[in-house]
Amino acid sequence: MEVLSTMAIKSPFSRKEIVEAYGTLVRMGGLSFKQGEELMQQITDIQAVTGKGNKGIQAMSLAVGKVLATGRLNGDAVNQLVKTAGIPVWEILASSTGKTVAERQKMMRANKLTADIVMPALQGYMKEFAGKAAEEARTYRDWE
Numbered sequence: 001m002e003v004l005s006t007m008a009i010k011s012p013f014s015r016k017e018i019v020e021a022y023g024t025l026v027r028m029g030g031l032s033f034k035q036g037e038e039l040m041q042q043i044t045d046i047q048a049v050t051g052k053g054n055k056g057i058q059a060m061s062l063a064v065g066k067v068l069a070t071g072r073l074n075g076d077a078v079n080q081l082v083k084t085a086g087i088p089v090w091e092i093l094a095s096s097t098g099k100t101v102a103e104r105q106k107m108m109r110a111n112k113l114t115a116d117i118v119m120p121a122l123q124g125y126m127k128e129f130a131g132k133a134a135e136e137a138r139t140y141r142d143w144e
Contacts, residue, residue, distance in 0.1 A: 011133035028065025050086035059084035096121035
């Protein structure tokens with residue numbers, strides 16, 4: 001829990017928000033504590049930039065947990081990622097794999113858009129936002 005407390009201090013999110021999102025992610029995704037911490041940091045960083053607040057961090061943790069739990073991307077997870085968390089999942093998947101959005105959507109409908117395709121693409125995208133939660137926290141504190 002110390003890692004999560006530190007994560008909250010270095011982000012615009014509260015400890016409670018981080019712990020709730022982390023719990024969902026680890027429980028649904030079947031992750032170890034360490035795996036959950038690493039993925040939670042990536043989610044915290046990107047959600048600090050989207051401006052979606054607690055709803056975004058909770059939705060993204062739930063959606064990623066669903067992908068990991070089921071082994072595939074489904075429509076519900078897409079809606080959570082795109083609409084609530086502000087993540088352009090179709091564009092991420094298209095650009096990371098060289099396939100079109102329509103091709104990826106067809107794969108999802110056929111239950112062939114698996115976690116081993118989705119997660120590397122999503123994590124590759126999230127790496128672009130590394131450290132952003134800490135930057136946003138500093139900016140927020142400067143306004144106080």
